[in-house]
Amino acid sequence: MHIVVCIKQVPDSAQIRVHPVTNTIMRQGVPTIINPYDLFALEEALRLKDRLGASVTALCMGPPTASESLRKALTFGADRAVLLTDRYFAGSDTLATSYALSMALTKIGEEFGTPEIVFTGKQTIDGDTAQVGPGIASRLKLNQLTYISKIVVTDLEAGRITVERRAETGTQVLATKLPVLITMLEATNEMRRGTIAQALEAARAEIITWNAADVGIEDLTRCGLRGSPTIVKKVFAPTARSEAAEMIAAEGTMDAKARAVVDAIFGRAPGVEDDLTARALHHYV
Amino acid sequence: MAEMEDAFDAIVVGAGPSGNAAAYTLAKEGLSVLQIERGEYAGSKNVQGAILYSDALEKIIPEFREEAPLERHVIEQRMWSMDDTSHTGMHYRSGDFNEEKPNRYTILRAQFDKWFSAKVKEAGALVLCETTVTELVKDLTGRVIGVRTDRQGNPIFAPVVILAEGVNGLVGQRSGLRPEIAPESVALAVKEMHFLPRETIEARFNLKGNEGVVIEAMGTITRGMTGTGFLYTNEESISVGIGCIVSDFAQGEVTPAELLEAFKAHPSIAPLLEGSEVKEYAAHLIPEGGYKAIPQLTGDGWIVVGDAGQFVNAVHREGSNLAMTTGRIAAETVVALHRKGEAMDGYTLKEYERRLEATFVMKDLKKYKGIPGLLDANKATFFGTYPRLFSQAMQTWFRVDGVDKKTKEKAILKSFRDSRSLRGLLGDAWRVARAWR
Numbered sequence: 001m002h003i004v005v006c007i008k009q010v011p012d013s014a015q016i017r018v019h020p021v022t023n024t025i026m027r028q029g030v031p032t033i034i035n036p037y038d039l040f041a042l043e044e045a046l047r048l049k050d051r052l053g054a055s056v057t058a059l060c061m062g063p064p065t066a067s068e069s070l071r072k073a074l075t076f077g078a079d080r081a082v083l084l085t086d087r088y089f090a091g092s093d094t095l096a097t098s099y100a101l102s103m104a105l106t107k108i109g110e111e112f113g114t115p116e117i118v119f120t121g122k123q124t125i126d127g128d129t130a131q132v133g134p135g136i137a138s139r140l141k142l143n144q145l146t147y148i149s150k151i152v153v154t155d156l157e158a159g160r161i162t163v164e165r166r167a168e169t170g171t172q173v174l175a176t177k178l179p180v181l182i183t184m185l186e187a188t189n190e191m192r193r194g195t196i197a198q199a200l201e202a203a204r205a206e207i208i209t210w211n212a213a214d215v216g217i218e219d220l221t222r223c224g225l226r227g228s229p230t231i232v233k234k235v236f237a238p239t240a241r242s243e244a245a246e247m248i249a250a251e252g253t254m255d256a257k258a259r260a261v262v263d264a265i266f267g268r269a270p271g272v273e274d275d276l277t278a279r280a281l282h283h284y285v
Numbered sequence: 286m287a288e289m290e291d292a293f294d295a296i297v298v299g300a301g302p303s304g305n306a307a308a309y310t311l312a313k314e315g316l317s318v319l320q321i322e323r324g325e326y327a328g329s330k331n332v333q334g335a336i337l338y339s340d341a342l343e344k345i346i347p348e349f350r351e352e353a354p355l356e357r358h359v360i361e362q363r364m365w366s367m368d369d370t371s372h373t374g375m376h377y378r379s380g381d382f383n384e385e386k387p388n389r390y391t392i393l394r395a396q397f398d399k400w401f402s403a404k405v406k407e408a409g410a411l412v413l414c415e416t417t418v419t420e421l422v423k424d425l426t427g428r429v430i431g432v433r434t435d436r437q438g439n440p441i442f443a444p445v446v447i448l449a450e451g452v453n454g455l456v457g458q459r460s461g462l463r464p465e466i467a468p469e470s471v472a473l474a475v476k477e478m479h480f481l482p483r484e485t486i487e488a489r490f491n492l493k494g495n496e497g498v499v500i501e502a503m504g505t506i507t508r509g510m511t512g513t514g515f516l517y518t519n520e521e522s523i524s525v526g527i528g529c530i531v532s533d534f535a536q537g538e539v540t541p542a543e544l545l546e547a548f549k550a551h552p553s554i555a556p557l558l559e560g561s562e563v564k565e566y567a568a569h570l571i572p573e574g575g576y577k578a579i580p581q582l583t584g585d586g587w588i589v590v591g592d593a594g595q596f597v598n599a600v601h602r603e604g605s606n607l608a609m610t611t612g613r614i615a616a617e618t619v620v621a622l623h624r625k626g627e628a629m630d631g632y633t634l635k636e637y638e639r640r641l642e643a644t645f646v647m648k649d650l651k652k653y654k655g656i657p658g659l660l661d662a663n664k665a666t667f668f669g670t671y672p673r674l675f676s677q678a679m680q681t682w683f684r685v686d687g688v689d690k691k692t693k694e695k696a697i698l699k700s701f702r703d704s705r706s707l708r709g710l711l712g713d714a715w716r717v718a719r720a721w722r
Contacts, residue, residue, distance in 0.1 A: 031329065031395075068326075075415075196416070196438035200291055200319075203411045 001054035037121025041184040074202035091225030098135025137181035300327035303591025304449030306612030312408035328398025341606035357497025358387035367504035429586030463580035468532035470574025476526025479561035504672030573599040576654035583634040655720035
């Protein structure tokens, strides 16, 4: 089985700051990380590899420095890493990104075998759109499984997969035919620590690097800024709210403390109680 | 597939200035080098805001100025003796420092270390981050033959391990190469990065372009503890901090954070920081025990460099240059032995110490070997009495109030005699002179 995990290198949002004068995002010197949601996808792929014996390819589109994130993916245990990089990709929105990635995925399929599963995280922390995964699925005609919390059964012989999907109303159990694209939900697993041998191998590994032409992109107007109908009109820092925090003092049992908190919330926002009661009744009925 | 045993010509533990200097020098000379760093990347464990002394780095990467992330070159040094409301300063500013190859720079360590690490990789070393060396692997004779890490798997072997692990030196300590660092030999420094627009910094410090100012301060700001405060101008930020010997902090009179708050609120410092926004806060240990605190530096299969070897000149606030120099010289020693095919044992590696003796590193540390003891024994005098006396004297001298100068002179001399006595003054002068020698 061949699994491809799409990862993105993003600025570490915990360390990003807004310039106090110009109000722009200060990217300089901000460390980059693998999009945290993608790590759940990568770990799930590695678990499938452990269980069923798969080869795992990590794919990343980004500037040349994104090879750092790919190397990290190798340290965790991915078998190969592909960097898709070209200055024509700069400024890509989700439409252009999913196009470039699906071209790279096609090329990966030709070179290393067609993937049965393509993983992405549920979304990135810098764009927050959750559109690239579904975009790839629709371009490559893959069955689309989004917000997946668990992979229940992967039956390679029958070419079927059963997963659990978290939905607003509860957990859905879905079964479909391979190949699929899965966007993995957060907190569904915990990333492993690669062995010393994997770490050394990753440090030595050659990152496969492709540009637009390498993956067969001829029409460059479908890439980067030109291929991106989305426009960022304005970036601004929301003004800080000055609401004082309130300490709720409560003695006694856990229940009593919880009640004190709930009472305080209901006291401040009476609508909440009615709303919750209505919802609870609705479920009950 | 059977797990292959990995072996290198040398293993470097740590990717700070000393480790990077060592790994770069080794790799550049063609040795196979593995460098292991516990942080997410080189510099990630680092405290922002530092001074880079060109000379030490020039000897390793002569063209560093063209590529390294540097903030400002230092054209002015201010030395302040502070009491609670004033400072008596000695400033040296020179247009000569606006030279083609400036002598000192302010840097942000996280960015600088990352650059240095990239150079190490370019030179051909294998750099493993997010990996902690847990212990040194020894053979039956006690000779160090490799390292074990916190990652699952076999140990990694090399004929020599260069310990550039920083001030705590946990690997060397755990492996029994040296005792735990004494609280008297280490300072705890807290510092903050304050964001300010470039123009504000330049106006406030009278700077043009990439010129920078460094302020080093001592006095009542450390509340009678041995320590110093500092302020560096970066491109778009100011690093401000204060540090004292850990055993002094342990007396529990004041916390490092309180000390820093008071320093920032001092009337001489506050206006320099006004309107700034704190970007980050960090604490770091600095080995300040000097010459007498230097541990065993070499043994069978191991060498110690940088902070782990206590290579800091606390009097001149120099550290990274000693770190890089010791890293480079350790590497050069290893390269020479490697070329000759000689064993890297306690006897042959002694060459590292001999080479160090001939450099400013050992000469300077030896020169000031008496200073840490002197300061520790006379904390109240040097960090309280004298700064107050200087301030009072200056105020008496410069305040125009109808009192004649002769009377002022007498009053100043009397204030010194009253608080230190003539014998005390002469004794202090003699002790300082002896320690300075």
